[in-house]
Amino acid sequence: MKNFALKGDIIFTPTPEKFQSAQDSYIVCEDGMVSGIWKELPERFSGIRVLDYSGRLIFPGLCDLHIHAPQYSFRGMGMDMELLSWLETYTFPEEAKYGDLEYAQKAYEIFTNDLRKSATSRVNVFATIHGEATVLLMDLLEKAGMRGFAGKVNMDRNCPDYYKEKDADTSVQDTWSWYESVKDRTGIRPILSPRFLPTCSDRLMEQLKEVQKKTGLYMQTHLSENPGEVEWVKELAPWSEFYGDAYDHFGMFGNHGKTVMAHCVYSGKEERDLMSKRGVYVAHCPQSNLNLSSGIAPVRAMMEEGLHVGLGTDMAGGASLSILRVMTDAVQVSKMYWRYLDQDKKPLSASEAFYLGTKGGGSFFGNVGSFEQGCEFDAVVLNDTPIKTALDPDMEQRMERAMYLSQNEHIMAKYIHGQEVFRR
């Protein structure tokens, strides 16, 4: 099915300010790209296959800029700690298990099956330190039809002996081996994934920079998530002006390839300015930031300052795999930010949150997250009729309701880069 059209109630956000919609219309996919949207199919598409989803919402596939695949096992459990103790208590013991490929297969199959049936089309995924299990995860993600990036984690200090790479050189060698085995993939591509500065030695960071310069790999890591973490980085890099400056010192802050930083809850103006200058993406993960008592990121400021911002579940800091849910989390926390932290920063609107979860994060992956002509064709079909009401909501209201109230089983079909991933 190379070229086809979907018919239904089409909605998307070319800009954050407002939804654009076309009720009872056609969106055409040619060679994996969006050709356009029409009320009546133009002559030149006569004979094209039409999938009739009349009365259903059709919106761009969602983009999850930050997920930890191995943490999916313990999502929704152990919500009683802050970041650093949570890592020691729940995360490291679980991630260590993925050295066992049999366990990895079992756990990653559950994760990728659920991801396949979600509204998410693009992902940035952290695996574990294990190269082989990371390849396995990439296989399963591709089998699930997903697109995006996945990375073998680097960490060589400040972590327990049972889950730590021997030293910087071993970490980098293993990264090279893994990279060589996956470098030609186009569905799920490799990405450099140092866990975060506290668990990566200076030597490791310096060598990863060299890897990035040689390969052009994109990079993902964590930034300014938690006050204790921020303090720790000050101790570990006393010469740094701020947390992001420490990454920048090692040339790992968008200096040599596209980069996304998760959280940025405590990113002050200086840090944000440097992110802006380097084109670094923010993966805003409001649900995780609630669950780990981290705080509320200054997303309105980031948007005003022109930073690239997208959304992330941060599974399993976040419990839900749904970016629709994360959109509403983003709106909700922005209201508390306004109420308690800065009344000059107005809360996010529904369209702004939707934009972050689609086109905002989508640009990390290319021309993704919108239905404008020339975008990659990622589309989700959702049946919102089970969300009953005595009213007759318009398209925007229906989309907002879907964000707040839709359930997994309402998702009827998903297309990624023009491929049908599933259909109920």
Add this chain to the structure above:
Amino acid sequence: MKNFALKGDIIFTPTPEKFQSAQDSYIVCEDGMVSGIWKELPERFSGIRVLDYSGRLIFPGLCDLHIHAPQYSFRGMGMDMELLSWLETYTFPEEAKYGDLEYAQKAYEIFTNDLRKSATSRVNVFATIHGEATVLLMDLLEKAGMRGFAGKVNMDRNCPDYYKEKDADTSVQDTWSWYESVKDRTGIRPILSPRFLPTCSDRLMEQLKEVQKKTGLYMQTHLSENPGEVEWVKELAPWSEFYGDAYDHFGMFGNHGKTVMAHCVYSGKEERDLMSKRGVYVAHCPQSNLNLSSGIAPVRAMMEEGLHVGLGTDMAGGASLSILRVMTDAVQVSKMYWRYLDQDKKPLSASEAFYLGTKGGGSFFGNVGSFEQGCEFDAVVLNDTPIKTALDPDMEQRMERAMYLSQNEHIMAKYIHGQEVFRR
């Protein structure tokens, strides 16, 4: 089916501090009450009907202390305002429609059908100012097997002409007519429901006190939800020390009958002390308090001070009808309260939030919300196996996962006061 047993994985919170559970056990219902929990059924129950839910979670029916039934139509829409403008823009125009019984029937059927299939067993419901439509709502709630309270709303000032009672006397007369027609009900009982102080004249409040003194009716209203509202009450009742003191002045603060106040976000120590003294219940509605940018209620302080606290969805300030979801909202906002407002107030644990949504609010309705011997038999059966994991979570972890991740269709059966409400 008068006496029966459910078999499965039973979990509840006799106290907030921890879950109590009994895996693969029997809970027996006799004449609508809990007889006890056993690993093997005692001799005296031989021959009793056993419903086998092995491997499923069985927990007490959830208690929603605060819902506006007529607002269900616009749940998940219009999340762009604070309380007072939200009332004017979305709420009053919608509630006004319920003077039309045909519309009320259509809308209330949707609401009560969804409530029936939820995990909620007990409710405190606000209807509208319309007596007949309120009776209709009570009929439909009873038909759905629900128990609790529903009230005709009183409001005679500071609201638009199209949705306002003529004057205090008319409001009270209509309340008497409505009360007479429903006073003998035992499933859904009447409750006094002045909207909130700003929309109720002094004369109305004084007369409602007399109604309460004569009838012994319970009462529900709103308290200290939003800063603008709190300021307004200061203007309307300049003689009052604080918002709750204004209700107390009219003898409508638990002085003459059991009383529940929704929100209490801005209830300071004095107000809380008076609530404690009068035995007034708090309906904590964290999801609504996020959506309407209201703020975060000091729930830890309330619990430490021994106040009665339960949870409410505050439909449609809250978008979700699920008290499981509200439990996790309560945990999440308590983390932001700790982070930004008072680090002496530790966040709620999973068991504490569960307690609030069951036994904490349940005592408003009687001996409800727990599985101790002698409690009214309200039970929910939930299939958590679709929430897949490679791990083997224990009972508490499974319950926490169900709070964060279960979907409507996972609810397999519900029993209220020993009656089977539905079974899949």
